[in-house]
Amino acid sequence: MISFRLLLQQGCIVLKRFWGLFLMSVLFPLAAGVQPVWALSGLDGTTSHNFVADAVSQVAPAVVRIDTERTVQRQPFDPTLIDPLLRDLLGDPGIGPERERGQGSGVVIDDEGLVLTNAHVVERVDAVSVTLADGDQHDGSVVGTDPVTDLALVRLDGGTRPEAAPLGDSDALEVGDWAIALGTPYGLERTVTLGIVSSLHRNISSLGFSDKRLDLIQTDAAINPGNSGGPLVNGRGEVIGINTLVRSGPGAGLGFAIPINLARHVSEQLLTSGEVVHPYLGVQLVPLTARIAREHNRDPNSLVELPERFGALVQSVLPDSPAERAGLRRGDLVIAAAETSVSDPQTLLKQVDQAEIGVPFSLRIMRNGQEMSLSVNPAALPGLS
Known part of the structure; x- marks a missing residue:
């Protein structure tokens, strides 16, 4: 029978060997002048910023907030469904038009003040207001929308126009690449979330949207209401997609973006004719x-x-x-x-x-x-x- 003392001695030998190997793996690279991964990525706190901050600085000045208003018709209701006491106190609400407000994000894609966003952000609206990264507000006009790809083009009316964001190549993406989402979720301006490209060529019909024709980028970077229309950026600070919120409730940890190569193609057609023929x-x-x-x-x-x-x-x-x-x-x-x-x-x-x-x-x-x-x-x- 093996004694408890012998087991304890063997355990100590194993632990000593483990810590010896661990110290060798850490100290030898440092002695050779090789930086550990956390130092390269700026996670050790010794550097002022990392690649994420560099990438964000390339695109952030071109990210805008889009506020919209549209007129909707208030639907009639059955007054018997309201408590009589409340009806006496508040009166009968009128039936007629009312103003509905919406909010989303966008990104400036050229020096002429053209902003790329989602179609569902600016579809059938009466007024568009665009807030730049420096806080300046401008009126915007909708150049065109394409509901099939959920893309739209908005033009800044007057004022100073920010520098356009650099556009990347979404066809060159690989699963595991860095993905950085920028936008104004819930109206919170200049919000950045970090993740990776989780999947490519995600068919939107499998998500329950049969009226769309899209091949999406899937990411675990958080994309929330208000992020719609904002850019998805790679580690080099290039726009690789346009964020679109297509799922809530179960699976809310999944974000999706429209590939920038498709968005560029659609925006060119919207600029030329105001519509896209599919x-x-x-x-x-x-x-x-x-x-x-x-x-x-x-x-x-x-x-x-x-x-x-x-x-x-x-x-x-x-x-x-x-x-x-x-x-x-x-x-x-x-x-x-x-x-x-x-x-x-x-x-x-x-x-x-x-x-x-x-x-x-x-x-x-x-x-x-x-x-x-x-x-x-x-x-x-x-x-x-």
């Missing part, structure tokens, strides 16, 4: 993988056999749509679009977004185990007014 085919798609196909094909009740490969599976076709006129059917698997391989619905939608209205668009599909080509003429996405 091509569409008129199909509902689901992703297909080899595993999903195998599980489907094993089902004795399945009516069709699916190819065991990646692609965008047509779940339904809208009546009188470009897809129906081109001959697409439920169960077709789209494997290529405009000579580009299609591995999922997002890839196909990206190709459709780049198509021109009315110009033939080639699709390569699989139907009943056979490959075939179709030509479809994309139309303008209806129902945006």
Whole structure:
């Protein structure tokens, strides 16, 4: 039987070895002139600021607060639902228009005073007021909104215009990159939160927003009401996205941003014509993988056999749509679009977004185990007014 004294002695030897290795791992790099991670990041308190402060200083002067007003019609109500005593004291509230106020954020993207923000911040408003980082207030005019991507462009009317924020490349992002959110949540100006890029190409339809066509950046940087329209910034101080609040309640720790490359493309169209025309085919798609196909094909009740490969599976076709006129059917698997391989619905939608209205668009599909080509003429996405 092993004695307690022997166990204690062996434990002491293990602890001594552990602390010896720990001190070697810390002291040897210091003796060699190598800085530990916390010193490089400014977390040891010996430096006046770190990379986050440097990144924020590049963008903060271009971040603005947007206040809006609009007229809404007060809805009639049943007076019998109010306690008679309160009705006698307060009287019957009138039925008529009233002013509704809203608030969001934005970022100046050029030296002409153009501000990029969310469409839901400035849609159908009567007045826009823009507060700059230095506290100056200016009237703003809405150049245009695009509800499909939830983006809008506002122009500063007169006054001094701040320097534009540097724009980055959202296509170069990787999961794990730094993400810094700036804005005015709950009206609290000059608020900064820090996180990382948690995921890329997050499909907004999976979040319950079927009326939007977005491929989002997911981040754990806090994005709260009022942050909408503000910039998401990388560690170099470049704008990589436009914050958009799309989820509350459960999952409130998740933030999402619209990639800046898409926002730049949309803003150019809004500046040119005041609106964005989105091509569409008129199909509902689901992703297909080899595993999903195998599980489907094993089902004795399945009516069709699916190819065991990646692609965008047509779940339904809208009546009188470009897809129906081109001959697409439920169960077709789209494997290529405009000579580009299609591995999922997002890839196909990206190709459709780049198509021109009315110009033939080639699709390569699989139907009943056979490959075939179709030509479809994309139309303008209806129902945006």
